[in-house]
Amino acid sequence: MFSSNDKISSRQIKRLLVFDVFGAASLLLPSQLAKSGNGIGLWSILAGTVFAGVYLWLLHSCCCRMPSDYMAYLKTGWGSFLSRLFYVCYAILSIVTCAWAAKLLAELMCGTLLDSTQFASALLVILLLALYGAAAGMEARARVYELLFWVLVLPLVVLLLLCVRQVQVIQWFPMLGESDAISWSWFWSGTWQCFAAFLPLTFVVFLVPHVQDLKKAGRAAAGAVILNGAALALLYLILLGIFGSGALAKEQYPVITLMGMVKIPGDFIKRLDAVMVGGWFFTLYALIGTTLYYGVVIMRRALTNREADSSQGISKHVWFFALAAVAYAAGFWFHLSPNAEVLAMKLFYVAGVPFAVVVPVVSLFICRGEG
Amino acid sequence: MKEKEHIQTAKARPRVNRQEKLTTQEEVHPVFAHVSENKQFLQQLFGGSADIKMREMLLGKDRVRCLAAYIEITAGSLAFENSLVGRLLNDLAYLPAQQIYQSLADNGQGLCDVTPFDNIEDAVQFGLLTGDVILFIDGFASALKIPDKGYPNMGVTKPDSEKVIRGSQEGFADSVKVNTALIRKRVRSTKVRVKEVRAGLYSHTNIDLVYMEGLVYPSLLEEIERRLDSYTIDGVLDSGTIEQLAEDEWYSPFPQFQTTQRPDRAAIAVMEGRVVLLCDNSPTALILPTDFNAMLKTSDDYYNRFQIASLERLIRYASAVMALALPAFYLAVTNFHTQILPTSLLLSFAAARQGVPFPAVVEVLLMELSFELLREAGVRLPGAMGNTIGIVGGLIIGQAAVEANLVSPIVVIVVAFTALSSFAIPNEELATSFRILKFYMIALSAWLGLFGFLASALSILIHLAKLRSFGIPYLMPYVGAELNGYEDERDSIVRYPLFWMRTRPIYARRFARLRLTFGSKKNKGKER
Numbered sequence: 001m002f003s004s005n006d007k008i009s010s011r012q013i014k015r016l017l018v019f020d021v022f023g024a025a026s027l028l029l030p031s032q033l034a035k036s037g038n039g040i041g042l043w044s045i046l047a048g049t050v051f052a053g054v055y056l057w058l059l060h061s062c063c064c065r066m067p068s069d070y071m072a073y074l075k076t077g078w079g080s081f082l083s084r085l086f087y088v089c090y091a092i093l094s095i096v097t098c099a100w101a102a103k104l105l106a107e108l109m110c111g112t113l114l115d116s117t118q119f120a121s122a123l124l125v126i127l128l129l130a131l132y133g134a135a136a137g138m139e140a141r142a143r144v145y146e147l148l149f150w151v152l153v154l155p156l157v158v159l160l161l162l163c164v165r166q167v168q169v170i171q172w173f174p175m176l177g178e179s180d181a182i183s184w185s186w187f188w189s190g191t192w193q194c195f196a197a198f199l200p201l202t203f204v205v206f207l208v209p210h211v212q213d214l215k216k217a218g219r220a221a222a223g224a225v226i227l228n229g230a231a232l233a234l235l236y237l238i239l240l241g242i243f244g245s246g247a248l249a250k251e252q253y254p255v256i257t258l259m260g261m262v263k264i265p266g267d268f269i270k271r272l273d274a275v276m277v278g279g280w281f282f283t284l285y286a287l288i289g290t291t292l293y294y295g296v297v298i299m300r301r302a303l304t305n306r307e308a309d310s311s312q313g314i315s316k317h318v319w320f321f322a323l324a325a326v327a328y329a330a331g332f333w334f335h336l337s338p339n340a341e342v343l344a345m346k347l348f349y350v351a352g353v354p355f356a357v358v359v360p361v362v363s364l365f366i367c368r369g370e371g
Numbered sequence: 372m373k374e375k376e377h378i379q380t381a382k383a384r385p386r387v388n389r390q391e392k393l394t395t396q397e398e399v400h401p402v403f404a405h406v407s408e409n410k411q412f413l414q415q416l417f418g419g420s421a422d423i424k425m426r427e428m429l430l431g432k433d434r435v436r437c438l439a440a441y442i443e444i445t446a447g448s449l450a451f452e453n454s455l456v457g458r459l460l461n462d463l464a465y466l467p468a469q470q471i472y473q474s475l476a477d478n479g480q481g482l483c484d485v486t487p488f489d490n491i492e493d494a495v496q497f498g499l500l501t502g503d504v505i506l507f508i509d510g511f512a513s514a515l516k517i518p519d520k521g522y523p524n525m526g527v528t529k530p531d532s533e534k535v536i537r538g539s540q541e542g543f544a545d546s547v548k549v550n551t552a553l554i555r556k557r558v559r560s561t562k563v564r565v566k567e568v569r570a571g572l573y574s575h576t577n578i579d580l581v582y583m584e585g586l587v588y589p590s591l592l593e594e595i596e597r598r599l600d601s602y603t604i605d606g607v608l609d610s611g612t613i614e615q616l617a618e619d620e621w622y623s624p625f626p627q628f629q630t631t632q633r634p635d636r637a638a639i640a641v642m643e644g645r646v647v648l649l650c651d652n653s654p655t656a657l658i659l660p661t662d663f664n665a666m667l668k669t670s671d672d673y674y675n676r677f678q679i680a681s682l683e684r685l686i687r688y689a690s691a692v693m694a695l696a697l698p699a700f701y702l703a704v705t706n707f708h709t710q711i712l713p714t715s716l717l718l719s720f721a722a723a724r725q726g727v728p729f730p731a732v733v734e735v736l737l738m739e740l741s742f743e744l745l746r747e748a749g750v751r752l753p754g755a756m757g758n759t760i761g762i763v764g765g766l767i768i769g770q771a772a773v774e775a776n777l778v779s780p781i782v783v784i785v786v787a788f789t790a791l792s793s794f795a796i797p798n799e800e801l802a803t804s805f806r807i808l809k810f811y812m813i814a815l816s817a818w819l820g821l822f823g824f825l826a827s828a829l830s831i832l833i834h835l836a837k838l839r840s841f842g843i844p845y846l847m848p849y850v851g852a853e854l855n856g857y858e859d860e861r862d863s864i865v866r867y868p869l870f871w872m873r874t875r876p877i878y879a880r881r882f883a884r885l886r887l888t889f890g891s892k893k894n895k896g897k898e899r
Binding site: 009010012109113118121122125126129132133136137139141142143144146147148274275277278281282285 | 818
């Protein structure tokens with residue numbers, strides 16, 4: 001009969017990665033980068049994208065050398081204990097990212113579509129949806145985003161085009177800042193943030209069992225990095241040209257504010273932010289779904305040594321429920337205690353991102369691969 | 372105390388005896404040499420049923436006794452030349468006994484479909500109970516099945532649903548044999564195969580699997596047969612029973628088998644490498660595997676020019692979205708996010724709702740439920756009255772409800788538009804699934820506004836994304852189109868010109884997908 005092999009196509013990989021990265025990055029990066037002043041942020045985006053490309057190339061090299069999966073590959077260089085420990089760290093990184101993204105989406109929904117009293121309900125609905133999506137498996141998630149791609153991208157492109165005439169190019173300058181030490185530190189900080197936004201690329205190494213042609217998959221992932229970099233740069237320039245760096249830095253979600261300012265010819269519909277926030281609902285949901293899915297897959301592999309879709313041992317649905325509950329608790333905690341969120345973000349930048357980079361890079365040297 | 376005991380006893384007693392097996396007696400008896408013994412056996416077997424008729428006759432020069440057994444109505448006058456039985460009896464009327472036996476053994480009358488059976492059970496099962504006459508003759512050790520009028524059925528009529536402007540107006544009949552012939556009439560190829568299976572322990576329903584050898588995946592056929600064989604049920608009276616017992620995801624509201632009442636739709640499916648399942652006594656054929664896109668196509672999509680076919684498909688897709696989401700979107704916007712409406716529209720909405728005592732969600736639910744009631748009443752009532760109900764309900768009750776300030780005119784418009792949209796979906800089962808899910812979307816939108824709307828839409832999408840029909844992703848060709856080199860996208864929401872649709876969809880075997888080439892047939896023949 002027809003194949004039912006849990007494999008996904010290169011088009012699906014590309015679209016999934018675009019959504020995984022774009023949602024949170026487009027919401028938060030512009031205001032963060034605007035703090036560096038004027039056009040420096042653009043160079044940070046470009047540099048961050050280049051570094052993400054290099055990172056992807058390293059990950060792809062790891063993938064090409066894997067005997068069966070990432071765990072088996074790590075074991076050849078790090079030994080069983082360390083490999084499992086790394087897997088647990090990956091799982092924690094994944095679940096914390098899931099909780100943070102769910103909290104971000106719930107807050108976005110409460111800020112734009114609901115009122116703040118409904119945070120708990122919004123978070124619950126988001127995580128239940130993520131649970132349903134993640135439990136449906138890799139193929140189902142990939143299909144959802146393969147289908148939604150143009151549905152989400154086309155309106156966004158049209159609205160951005162409608163905004164272009166409001167852009168004041170003068171606001172982009174000076175493009176290189178003041179070229180002093182402070183500007184350089186802003187540049188590197190922005191680059192690091194931008195690179196961190198590409199962190200969902202890390203999960204590419206866990207995608208290997210779902211991929212039929214690694215070469216094609218690598219090209220698709222590279223396409224996703226380039227597309228994201230271009231979209232973020234374009235969005236940043238539009239936002240900077242309309243708001244100016246000062247106002248942009250103060251906005252919490254500048255792209256949503258921008259959508260509220262778009263005037264549709266004919267004026268038959270107003271305040272498009274309420275409608276367009278749907279686009280970010282789907283993109284952020286992609287990140288939540290991805291991180292929850294990988295959180296379960298990785299944790300299960302680390303603790304039970306079982307394949308992701310194996311039905312042996314504790315049912316995978318129990319794992320999904322358990323880790324979704326953990327994500328709910330963490331998300332709620334981040335919401336109640338902003339200090340906890342700040343601490344988590346700091347840990348993410350100083351420990352999470354370096355961990356995600358160092359392990360595969362060192363593995364390239366010490367692990368025995370097939371290639 | 373007594374009541375408690377009674378409850379306990381009831382609880383202790385299982386509702387279904389799991390040890391009980393659904394089986395029938397498998398003992399067989401050879402046909403007796405004497406007609407009287409056969410008659411006695413049949414009388415015992417049927418317990419003297421009034422509709423089982425047994426007529427004894429004397430045949431030929433030697434006055435050989437014979438017995439014709441049949442179900443009342445299924446046989447005409449046995450003496451008439453124009454019936455097969457009558458002709459047979461007339462032919463044998465003047466022969467000696469030995470020649471009668473010889474003639475019957477050799478089918479000397481050259482009658483088609485006269486089948487001998489060696490045991491009575493088979494003769495009864497495959498002869499008498501299928502509406503044929505069985506003939507026992509003294510000294511002849513076989514029972515002969517002779518077809519006659521057969522069971523009454525409706526014959527070929529226009530299909531109730533899937534109406535088309537261009538194309539054949541024939542619809543499937545109740546008889547599986549007629550339906551098979553209707554497909555074969557359209558695909559006159561020696562590669563068309565019909566595989567017959569039986570389902571239903573007591574109903575012994577004939578099920579025909581029609582497919583094209585060489586196009587269909589053998590593993591698909593095996594899987595279908597495996598699923599048909601995986602359950603035992605007392606009776607199958609319609610293809611819907613088979614559908615429910617054989618589908619992958621029983622809890623899904625979406626149909627995983629495509630249904631059709633049109634032979635041309637079924638013929639298209641056969642030529643696409645799919646399997647058509649025909650069930651006796653059902654004018655509804657099942658087509659498998661299927662996908663969402665296939666259910667929004669009609670057969671005249673391929674008869675009309677591509678522009679009109681594409682426009683119609685776009686309208687159908689839009690109407691499917693409306694049927695599912697319009698009331699929920701209306702609720703989300705009017706209850707939570709009025710800021711997206713222009714002021715003038717907002718004011719007219721507010722003015723329309725003035726004096727209505729219910730919240731918007733109650734209004735919408737009231738109207739939706741009323742509409743479902745009207746639909747149900749319209750279907751159940753006899754033809755002319757059913758139409759009247761639609762007019763009375765839609766116009767008079769709607770108008771009265773607005774005038775009585777029970778609902779606002781906007782809600783009537785929204786619900787009417789939703790209903791209209793659901794009628795534009797060609798597949799009734801798909802339209803029904805949208806009708807059910809509409810209430811789910813209304814509930815979430817009433818609770819969480821646009822966020823609830825988005826959440827419900829996403830959950831439905833995830834569900835659709837994980838659905839399969841015999842391994843084919845339900846959302847083909849919008850997902851997984853890579854599997855067939857993106858060729859299937861040419862027959863999706865937009866139908867490409869026919870000369871660009873050169874390959875069969877993914878259902879057909881990998882190396883048998885070419886369906887259109889250009890150039891003279893003569894040359895093609897030489898090339899081969």
